[in-house]
Amino acid sequence: MQGLGDLEGAVMDVLWQADEAMSVRAVLTELNATRNLAYTTVMTVLDNLHRKGWVERELQNRAYQYTPVEGREEATARALRELLDSSGAPEAVLLHFAKSMSDDETAAVRRGLRRRQKP
Numbered sequence: 178m179q180g181l182g183d184l185e186g187a188v189m190d191v192l193w194q195a196d197e198a199m200s201v202r203a204v205l206t207e208l209n210a211t212r213n214l215a216y217t218t219v220m221t222v223l224d225n226l227h228r229k230g231w232v233e234r235e236l237q238n239r240a241y242q243y244t245p246v247e248g249r250e251e252a253t254a255r256a257l258r259e260l261l262d263s264s265g266a267p268e269a270v271l272l273h274f275a276k277s278m279s280d281d282e283t284a285a286v287r288r289g290l291r292r293r294q295k296p
Contacts, residue, residue: 180256181231187212188222189231193249198235198242 181189191207192199199207205219223243226232231252234241247255261267278286 180229180259184214184218184222185226185231188219188226189245189249189252192232192243192245198244200240200242202240204243 187208188204191204195203201216201220201223204223205214205216208214208219223232223234223241227234227243231246232243233246234243236242245252261270264270275283
């Protein structure tokens with residue numbers, strides 16, 4: 178995900194897959210299934226994500242519980258928007274991208290545009 182480091186992206190993946198808010202300890206447990214991270218490392222990453230506006234946190238029983246501010250799809254769409262805005266030629270980028278789209282993706286974009294045009 179643009180704007181996120183490797184570990185930040187891994188933490189966000191854990192939070193996006195969760196059904197509820199997660200503590201640092203719960204995120205650490207999930208991440209340590211494939212890594213060997215320290216509690217303080219995950220705590221720092223979650224604090225950074227909070228500061229950057231990617232997650233919200235609520236204090237419960239002396240421990241913060243973290244939830245994503247937006248879903249994976251919304252975050253990806255925002256990142257795409259930022260890429261387009263920074264490209265200097267968003268129309269050209271979109272046209273090149275459209276050439277690479279599958280039939281299913283093209284149909285999904287058409288459905289989305291039709292819904293957008295309705296009052």
